Each structure stands twice: as structure tokens, then as C-alpha cells.
Amino acid sequence: MSLTTVATLPWVEKYRPKTLNDVVNQEEVITSLKNILKTKAVPHMLFAGPPGVGKTATAHAFARDLYGPNYIEDGWFVEINASDERGIQTIRDKVKMFARQIPMGGEISFKILLLDESDQLTDDAQHAFRRVMEQYSSTCRFILAANYSNKIIEPIQSRCAVFRFRPLLKKDVIGRIKWIAEKEKLEVDDAALETIYEFSEGDMRRAINILQASASITSKIDEKTVYYILGYVSRGEIRKILELAMSGNFTQARDELRKLIYVQGLAGSDIVSAIYRELFYLDLAEEDKLELIDLLGEVDYRIAEGGTEEVQLMAFLARLAAKSRKKMNIGR
């Protein structure tokens, strides 16, 4: 298979469920949504569940089944990502613009607005959004998608029909990957399937991305191919930073850290998580690791408390550098 065929469009998009019938492994949710479709009495809805299980896709599929294939072009459906919109005012303005007019002639008298990653809104913003929901509910129904429903304030939850999306099971992910592989005429061996599943952690989007990248190398995908891809895309940046600090090169470690934060735009909490995963494998005395784990926890908490990401992480790297130096001296 030629590369240009593989790289036509992202498979996550190509194999996105188009209708509710295509959605994998969310039978209960889909059954309820189909009932709603029959009556066309659409409530506000909250879709809760881990990433990559199909919340956004289901919202799109639902809208398509409700309004027809041109649901977006005809102006029935719009999505806003809460984590990209800075303030509630921007969201309010967008909702206002969108919900002001109802397309004429349809039998349905409301539009649908999908607020993705709605758990990223602060409590204050959620309270403001609740008022927006009420203000525009006659012309607009809201679907809120969230990873954690407990991060959505009670007043919003109580106004929504809550749909819980199950985490995908291993067989769901592997089944879907096999299905795509068949369509794309790929051979994927069992070990490769296992590895893809392991690193996807139940996130279908990630699993499909790994598959597509692997397919760009070979049509016979084995475990090695998958590891090669994973090594490629992760690029080991965090490990590099830790190693620089451990070799006493604090300044360079600092610069690389800053590139991650300010050039790649990685969130401090994600850097903390990545460091946490690496920490156990570092070449350090066990008691030093414990101390660093404790310090990292402090960094994590302080960032949540409003501390500056780079400063708190630099303090961690400086401590790591000091610990490693001691170890080197003892080794001599």
C-alpha cells in the first residue's frame, strides 16, 4: 500500500461513527438516544465518560440523525470547546449569536449546541453558563460533554439528562482496530493489537492514530512497528530533561522545560504526570526517589494552587540535580 493512500485523511475522522448505529459499545446510551429521536423531545444532556469513548462522536451522530446530513451546514448544530474559550463572556456571546434565530420551516424548533470539555469551566463560569442555558432553552438545547461529571455543578446536572459512557473494553478497541485494518487491507498481528490497546488506555482516538501511523511504514504491522511509532511520537522529551538535570546541567534542563511549556504549550500538570511516570526508573537511591516523589506531589499541589508552573518545576529539577550529584560523588 502506498503512503499517499494512507495519508489521505485522518482515520479518526474517516472512521468516526456517522449515525448512532455506528457507535461502538455504548448500547444503553444509544437506546435512550434513539427513543429521544422518536419523540424529538430533546432535553439538555450531559455526556460523561473518559476520553476517546465516543462522546463527541455520539453528539454529532445524534444531530445528524435528528436534522439530516447537512446538520452543520444548515446551522442546526455547533460545537464549542470549553477549554479553548477563555471566558464565559465569549461563550455567552457565541451562544447568543447561535441561538438567536431558528431556521424556518423545519418541524424542530430548536438548535443544538455541544459544549465539549465542559468540566474545564470554573465553578463561576458554570454558574454563569447555567443562566445562559435557561435564557436560551426555548431555542437551543445543550449537550455538555465532560470527563468527570462530578466536576459539573449540581444545578447544571439537575437540568440535564445524564448519560454515562462506559470505558471501552479491550475487545471493543481491538475489535474496532481489526475492523479498520480489514478495510485498509492491513495485517496486524496479535502482539501488535495488544500493544496498541495497552498504550491506548481505552482511548479509541489514540488507538486509531497509532494504527494509522504504523500503516504509513508497513502494511504488515507487528509489535516492533508499534513501539517504533510510540518512540517516535513521544520523543522522550521529559526523560531528556530529567537526564540533563541529573548530569548536573541544570541550565539546559531549564531551557528544555521552558520549550515544552511555552513552545509546545504543555500544561504543567501534564509535565508533572509525565515526570511521575519516569521517576521510578531513574538511576537514584530509593530514599532519594521517595523524597523526590514527595516533592513532586508538592509541586503538583502548588501548581493547582496557582503557583507558576515553570518555577515550581525548576525547583524540582534543581533538587533532582543536587541529589544526583551526591550520588555521583559517593560512586567515585
Add this chain to the structure above:
Amino acid sequence: MPQLWTEKYRPKKVAEVVGNQDSVKTFIEWMKSWEMGKPSKKAALLYGPAGVGKTSLVLAYGREYGYDVIEVNASDWRNEEKMKSIVGESSQYASLDGYSRKIILVDEVDGIAGREDAGGILALRKIISETRVPIVMVANNPWDQKLASIREQSLIIEFKRLSKTALIKRLREICEKEGINVSDELLSKLAERSEGDLRSAVMDLQAVAAGKNTLTEKDLEVLGERNRVREIFEALRYIFYAKSIRGARAAIEGLELEPKTIYTWVLDNAPTQITDLDELAEAFDLLARADIYFARIEKLQMWRLMKYAIPLMTGGVAVARRTPPKGFQKFTFPHKIRLLQQYKNEREIRQSIAMKIASKLHLSKYKASKDVLPYIGFLISRTYGSKPRITEYFEFTIEEVEYLNKIYGRVEEEKTEIKDVKVEKPVKHSRRKSR
């Protein structure tokens, strides 16, 4: 080993002290009165702007006439035992039998005036009245009300800003010793910038001229950009080299800059000024604590918390820094500013790519950048040069494709067979937690 020129060229003899000749004469006479056993006053208070030779005079005198100059840290004089042992034991001050004689030098004496440290002033007064060795105090501003009693006990000697001619002459001498060719015009510019402060002029000279044979107009441009910045460099010097937390804190008082701004300068100069890794870790602990106070100030609008942040970010690094740096370490602009400028373009390209991916794939920009962009980058780099449809699908510009290929493409390795690639188990991805 390179050395601070301000130390290297400190006057060794009283005659080498630049400028303020009347003040120098007064000081010598006062010291002679001690040597005669009849001091006019027990203490002398040398005051005037920074870098005009107050401390240098005392050190040069001590060296030339055989005195040990004991520099007393501001916090020491509250420790009565310690002071007694320094001041009290020197009863042989008048004997001329070769025993080492002492001068006690108290720096930053005006530092205690502004604070609530009445006890410190009382202790100092007591010491002056009991001392048998000359006490020399140094201050920038001696006119604080709280210092009134001390002024009465002391001979007050004023030091003025140095004249441009005097500065040029000294700078010329240093250049000759360092083997640096330089025009009078350039030295004149350096002298002007320093506003009569020899120390900062020498600092500037070293910063632009160290290691060079010839100094040109262009070299001075570095300094030209930082008219105001010079003040910060000066403050940083005081912060990192302060002998007390109080001194470090006082260093930022005259600056018309937000503490948060100064913080960024301290933060990025710490790794070059503090070379010992343990001390650096200690300094960063304190800087990270100061950062938390800044966060609380902002969140709770509790401005009074600033008084905790400032000593941590100034005195903190001074206390943590115990090992002197190896040679002369220049203070620099916050590296973060440079980095942001340097990578501005890359950052914008990446954001633009993320936005395009986000809108096509129904994701937040953040997730697009973190989770999907690397895979797209990989696909693009695999098909680099053939203009694949995926590029059209996302409507990437040529610049964006170039970026993805540069970051995620390894052109040479592509020729490698997969089976030859060393498989190293990468760290597992994990689900993104809340941000």
C-alpha cells in the same frame, strides 16, 4: 582564574583611592588620633553614594598601616557575646609592638534605620561607647532620624560622586593593565553611564571588555540597551552578594519595578551565580516559596503578603549562595524573554497547526497539540515532498508542513529497516488529568 575587576583593582594603598581627597585626609587624621591614643570620636560614619570608595579607603588603610579590618555583618552586633569578643579583646590597640591592630567595619548601617530594629541601633550605640578599637560605619543615607544618636557619637565624613575625569583616568589604568585598546571617547561614555560610581563603571568595563584586545563602539551597545537595566544589574549584584537578608532586601527598594519583574531576573540569574548544586536547589526552594506568596497575593489580593515574598526572593538566594562563583559571572537578561523571542515563530506555527487539527477533529486545541499533532507530524514527515492529501485536508501551509517535518521527521533514519531499529519501550501514555 578570572576575578572581579572591582576586587582585582581595589586600591592597595590609601594614595590609590580615587577622588574625595578631603574626605580621605579627614579619615587619615582621625585614624592618627586613634594611634596617638586620643581619638576625637570613637566611630566614623562614612557616607555617600555607592561605588565612590568608602569601603575601599578603609581596606586600603588597613592594608597599608597593618590593621586587620574586621567586617561585621549587620546581624552580628545584636549578638553581644560575639561583639565583646571582637571589640573587647583588642586592648592592645595602643601598643606598637607588632600585635595586629583592628578596625571594625560595619556595612549598610542605614539598613537598620528604616526597619523596626531599634534593638540593633541600641546595641551599636553601646558598642561604640565601649570600644577600644576604631569603628567605621558605612552608609548611603545617614540622615534617618533613628541614626541621630549614632551620628552624635561619630565623625561624619562625606563622600561625593566621582568626577568624570577621575573615572576615566582609573578606567584607563585598568585597560592598560588588561592590555585593552580603547579610545578616550568610549571610556568617557562608560564614565558617564556610571554617574560617578566607579564600581559600576568597572563592572560595566569588565562586562564588555573582558578577554578582548580592543574595545569598540559596538561592544558598548550591549550596555546602551539597558539604561534602566543597569539599575537592575546593580541590584542583582547586591542581592546575590548581600551579607544579610536585610541588605539583599534593601537592594530592590529604589527600583521602580514590580517585585514580580525583579523576581524573573533573580530566577534566571540564579543558575549562573550559584554554581553549587545543593545551594542552587536551596535557592530554588526559596524562590518557589516566594512564587507561592505571589500566587496568594494575586488570588486573595492580600498585598501585605508581599513582605514575605521579598526577603525570600532576595535574601533567600544570598543566604543559599555560600560558595563563590568561579570567576566573574555576568548578570544577564532573563533567559525566558530571549527564549520566547527565539521561538516565537515556532510557537505560532504550532498553535496554528493545533487549531486546524482541533477544528477538523472536534478537539480542544490543547488536546490536538498534545495528543494528535505528533501522529499527524509523523504521517506528514513520511510523505514529505509528495504533497499528500492529508496536507490539503487540514489546509496546512508550506511553513507548517516544514515545521512538522523538521520536528517529527528523521530523514536519514527513514532508510533504516524497521527490524534494525532498537526497540526501546517508551513510557506509557496516560490519560490527561484535569489541567
